[in-house]
Amino acid sequence: LLHVHPGRVVYIFFNVGISLTMMELNMFSVLGHILGFYSNVAVAWIGAVTADLVINKPLLKLSPSYIEFKRAHLYNFNPVGFGAMVIASIISVLAFFHVFGDYAAAYSAFIALGVSFVASPIIAIITKGKYYVARDAGYHAGVKHDTLSCVSCGFEYEALDMTGCPFHKGNICSLCCSLDSDCHDECKKPHADPVLSYGTPADLTH
Ligand SMILES: [Zn+2]
Numbered sequence: 001l002l003h004v005h006p007g008r009v010v011y012i013f014f015n016v017g018i019s020l021t022m023m024e025l026n027m028f029s030v031l032g033h034i035l036g037f038y039s040n041v042a043v044a045w046i047g048a049v050t051a052d053l054v055i056n057k058p059l060l061k062l063s064p065s066y067i068e069f070k071r072a073h074l075y076n077f078n079p080v081g082f083g084a085m086v087i088a089s090i091i092s093v094l095a096f097f098h099v100f101g102d103y104a105a106a107y108s109a110f111i112a113l114g115v116s117f118v119a120s121p122i123i124a125i126i127t128k129g130k131y132y133v134a135r136d137a138g139y140h141a142g143v144k145h146d147t148l149s150c151v152s153c154g155f156e157y158e159a160l161d162m163t164g165c166p167f168h169k170g171n172i173c174s175l176c177c178s179l180d181s182d183c184h185d186e187c188k189k190p191h192a193d194p195v196l197s198y199g200t201p202a203d204l205t206h
């Protein structure tokens with residue numbers, strides 16, 4: 001579209017200009033502070049994930065033995081992971097800003113890790129693991145083929161990446177399902193029947 005352009009040399013000045021501005025504003029020290037603050041949240045998240053994998057799944061058996069990633073099968077929020085992360089983040093960020101003294105500030109990342117690691121199984125026990133899986137996976141035995149085509153985009157995917165969608169009346173891939181907001185999570189409502197779509201005779205024809 002643009003027939004006249006200033007050429008690549010301009011970008012050298014542009015990029016050097018940005019770099020120089022950042023250096024003059026002492027961006028590196030600001031960045032260190034922002035990342036240090038943010039790392040508390042990241043570490044809290046890792047602690048919650050680790051506790052889920054090493055405690056909630058194998059020991060408490062409150063989290064499903066497999067890793068569920070399909071939006072259609074998950075609740076929007078599971079207080080186990082999200083709650084543990086939020087609690088640990090708040091405590092460790094307060095510690096990071098010296099609320100609990102200098103030692104706690106220095107060890108804020110370990111506080112984040114410890115709190116979320118302990119909070120995750122406690123919340124799992126309190127909620128009895130109710131918010132992990134929103135509906136029956138609906139995998140049907142006896143379906144011979146291992147790929148299914150998506151009703152939304154038409155591409156073929158492995159059966160494990162697909163889910164039955166009562167709104168689109170067929171098998172939908174996890175990407176299309178994540179991007180779809182028209183269905184208003186119809187599949188998770190009690191009357192929804194996932195059997196309707198998964199491994200129907202139409203799928204057995206190819
Ligand atoms: Zn699709």
Ligand SMILES: [Zn+2]
Pocket residue numbers: 072165167177180183184185186187
């Ligand atoms: Zn849906």
